[in-house]
Amino acid sequence: MIRLIVGLGxxxxxxxxxxxxxxxxxxxxxxxxxxxxxxxxxxxxxxxARVNRxxxxxxxxxxxxxxxxxxxxxxxxxxxARFFKIEPAQILVVHDELDLLPGQMKLKQGGGAAGxxxxxxxxxxxxxxxxxxxxxxxxxxxxxxxxxxFVLRKPPLDxxxxxxxxxxxxxKALPLLLDGAMDRALMKIHAKPPRPKPPRPAEAPAATTxxxxxxxxAPAADASD
Numbered sequence: 001m002i003r004l005i006v007g008l009g010x011x012x013x014x015x016x017x018x019x020x021x022x023x024x025x026x027x028x029x030x031x032x033x034x035x036x037x038x039x040x041x042x043x044x045x046x047x048x049a050r051v052n053r054x055x056x057x058x059x060x061x062x063x064x065x066x067x068x069x070x071x072x073x074x075x076x077x078x079x080x081a082r083f084f085k086i087e088p089a090q091i092l093v094v095h096d097e098l099d100l101l102p103g104q105m106k107l108k109q110g111g112g113a114a115g116x117x118x119x120x121x122x123x124x125x126x127x128x129x130x131x132x133x134x135x136x137x138x139x140x141x142x143x144x145x146x147x148x149x150f151v152l153r154k155p156p157l158d159x160x161x162x163x164x165x166x167x168x169x170x171x172k173a174l175p176l177l178l179d180g181a182m183d184r185a186l187m188k189i190h191a192k193p194p195r196p197k198p199p200r201p202a203e204a205p206a207a208t209t210x211x212x213x214x215x216x217x218a219p220a221a222d223a224s225d
Contacts, residue, residue, distance in 0.1 A: 003084070007063075018151065021096075043079065047067060064077065092131070093119065097116075100137025106190065109133070112129065138155065
């Protein structure tokens, strides 16, 4: 059961639409679906929302957007998780992923940081890799030296549309994630869209037969003697 959802990004209007903020975009979408409002909480160094579940015994769900800048994301995640006794396996971190193309996404549990500074700090602060990650593809510039600038730039319109499509589809799995039905959530998030059906071949027009014109009548016989 997921009790804390963290979207990674950088605060400030200059970063709002950059690739590195894909995690923020996802949490905004989740908040809209859950009818929640994020507000700054200085205790947890970020924008926070609490959502009560239908069954009070399950406890609330927390949404978090760290306002610490990416490299210090764990500074926001760890205090909230510790205070509410949320285990790493009950945390979902949503982040941008260079190794996936825009329009692709993957859900997994555990693993390393793979060079992502936000994940690196969360790993260090939690002391465990067991949290879940939802990786939102943003593509790769092709040259490692360009990565820092690439993630801090706005994607072109077609890529942003593809990323938004991923967010829309994966947020549909939110009820499964919150219920702890992770296998079903994996299947839903990883499901490929159905292939469009090939167009039906055009039906050949029905053959038409043209009636032959009637033969001309024979001339009448001459009645003379």
